[in-house]
Amino acid sequence: MQQDMIVILDLGSTENTVLARAIRALGVYSEIYPHDITPEELKRLPNVKGVILNGGKNNVIDGKEIDVDPELYHTGIPVLAVSHPYDPDDSDAVVWPHKESALKEALKPFVFDVCHAQPNWNMENFIADQIELIKQQVGDKKVLLALSGGVDSSVVAALLIRAIGKNLVCVHVNHGLMRKGESESVVEVFQNQLNANLIYVDASDRFLDKLKGVSDPEEKRKIIGGEFIRVFEEEAGKLDGIDYLAQGTIYPDIVESGTKTAKTVKSHHNVGGLPEDMQFALIEPLKQLFKDEVRACGLALGLPESMVYRQPFPGPGLGVRCLGAITRERLEAVRDSDAILREEFHNEGLDKCVWQYFTVVPDFQSVGVRDNARTFEYPVILRAVNTVDAMTATIEEIPWPVLHKITERIINEVAGVNRVCYDLTPKPTGTIEWE
Numbered sequence: 152m153q154q155d156m157i158v159i160l161d162l163g164s165t166e167n168t169v170l171a172r173a174i175r176a177l178g179v180y181s182e183i184y185p186h187d188i189t190p191e192e193l194k195r196l197p198n199v200k201g202v203i204l205n206g207g208k209n210n211v212i213d214g215k216e217i218d219v220d221p222e223l224y225h226t227g228i229p230v231l232a233v234s235h236p237y238d239p240d241d242s243d244a245v246v247w248p249h250k251e252s253a254l255k256e257a258l259k260p261f262v263f264d265v266c267h268a269q270p271n272w273n274m275e276n277f278i279a280d281q282i283e284l285i286k287q288q289v290g291d292k293k294v295l296l297a298l299s300g301g302v303d304s305s306v307v308a309a310l311l312i313r314a315i316g317k318n319l320v321c322v323h324v325n326h327g328l329m330r331k332g333e334s335e336s337v338v339e340v341f342q343n344q345l346n347a348n349l350i351y352v353d354a355s356d357r358f359l360d361k362l363k364g365v366s367d368p369e370e371k372r373k374i375i376g377g378e379f380i381r382v383f384e385e386e387a388g389k390l391d392g393i394d395y396l397a398q399g400t401i402y403p404d405i406v407e408s409g410t411k412t413a414k415t416v417k418s419h420h421n422v423g424g425l426p427e428d429m430q431f432a433l434i435e436p437l438k439q440l441f442k443d444e445v446r447a448c449g450l451a452l453g454l455p456e457s458m459v460y461r462q463p464f465p466g467p468g469l470g471v472r473c474l475g476a477i478t479r480e481r482l483e484a485v486r487d488s489d490a491i492l493r494e495e496f497h498n499e500g501l502d503k504c505v506w507q508y509f510t511v512v513p514d515f516q517s518v519g520v521r522d523n524a525r526t527f528e529y530p531v532i533l534r535a536v537n538t539v540d541a542m543t544a545t546i547e548e549i550p551w552p553v554l555h556k557i558t559e560r561i562i563n564e565v566a567g568v569n570r571v572c573y574d575l576t577p578k579p580t581g582t583i584e585w586e
């Protein structure tokens with residue numbers, strides 16, 4: 152193992168991630184575990200140099216104050232107990248700084264002088280350690296991964312290919328609602344460049360047939376999600392001897408799904424909504440990483456920037472941007488206009504400062520004129536928003552010349568479109584997506 156580690160035990164603090172990031176900022180790897188970890192489990196973790204018991208206001212579960220196993224103090228590993236002030240009248244509470252710079256200074260004596268941890272946390276060492284751990288866990292067994300082409304599943308795939316090569320079986324489902332070139336790039340990067348064992352399923356017709364005539368957004372989402380599970384199940388059923396399922400779970404997913412002491416923000420989809428009765432052991436090598444670290448890991452593994460910095464994309468894909476009942480004609484208009492928007496945003500460097508930008512095609516037409524003749528065609532709506540937490544969103548001010556250029560390209564290059572609009576609605580009152 153290349154990296155030393157400081158373990159944070161969650162005793163009800165809301166600041167676990169702040170603490171982990173501050174320790175990692177000192178160059179020392181840090182992972183967060185629940186308070187009820189046993190001394191044996193702790194000792195099995197690689198290279199643990201110290202333990203921080205991180206107390207806080209969520210320290211009561213089912214009416215009982217939680218604590219760690221007292222044996223943890225006798226493992227020979229240095230232990231530091233800290234607590235964050237949560238009751239302003241509680242003069243006994245240790246004042247623990249919130250700012251990362253101050254927190255780093257406060258942590259240094261424990262991390263370096265008491266634990267003697269080496270600042271050897273970097274992507275190369277992380278990757279080397281994960282590969283070693285995966286090899287130990289999996290041996291020569293087979294691992295299945297649903298590969299969307301999104302950041303998280305792509306980075307997991309690249310890591311597992313390094314660790315176990317062809318014993319990783321990736322399944323990519325093209326539901327026909329991908330952005331332009333996306334499924335092709337999954338095949339190019341994983342099959343052609345990384346030599347992965349990739350099963351590519353073109354299920355476009357199947358999805359589009361099921362969606363024919365369905366205009367209710369919720370029903371559309373349900374059909375897409377349900378059909379995805381069926382396709383994946385069918386493919387998994389054809390495979391023999393799979394023992395493990397890999398998932399692109401990252402640390403924020405765990406926090407959002409609720410840790411033992413944190414309330415659930417939203418229940419995170421078990422990956423791809425896989426059926427409960429599929430009995431696999433899980434491999435989640437990124438589950439302790441934050442999004443920026445996942446990206447750095449992907450780059451270090453040689454994935455292209457376009458994949459690693461891919462903007463968030465809804466599970467039902469372009470299906471929720473082709474408003475109302477999906478038709479192939481309008482779906483192509485969404486796909487082509489989205490590709491133009493992305494290309495122009497990239498050319499202008501706007502892809503670096505706008506969080507999410509996409510196009511929408513509604514299911515009504517308007518009158519226009521082209522070459523002295525009347526047209527009756529669809530509009531394309533542009534949307535570009537910034538957000539910190541996706542709960543609210545603001546509208547990005549795009550320079551007029553850029554908007555003009557995008558408009559001109561869309562009306563000239565996208566079939567069936569005669570009008571372009573810019574959506575100026577913040578969230579609230581609009582959601583980020585239209586459906």
Ligand SMILES: Nc1ncnc2c1ncn2[C@@H]1O[C@H](COP(=O)(O)OP(=O)(O)OP(=O)(O)O)[C@@H](O)[C@H]1O
Nearest residue numbers: 297298299301302303304322323324399422423466
């Ligand atoms: N078209 C697809 N083909 C194969 N697997 C998919 C597909 N779409 C989604 N998945 C699987 O479902 C998981 C969750 O999908 P979701 O769209 O919510 O992505 P995510 O959580 O942003 O992760 P990612 O960045 O890996 O796409 C993905 O990580 C992937 O394992």
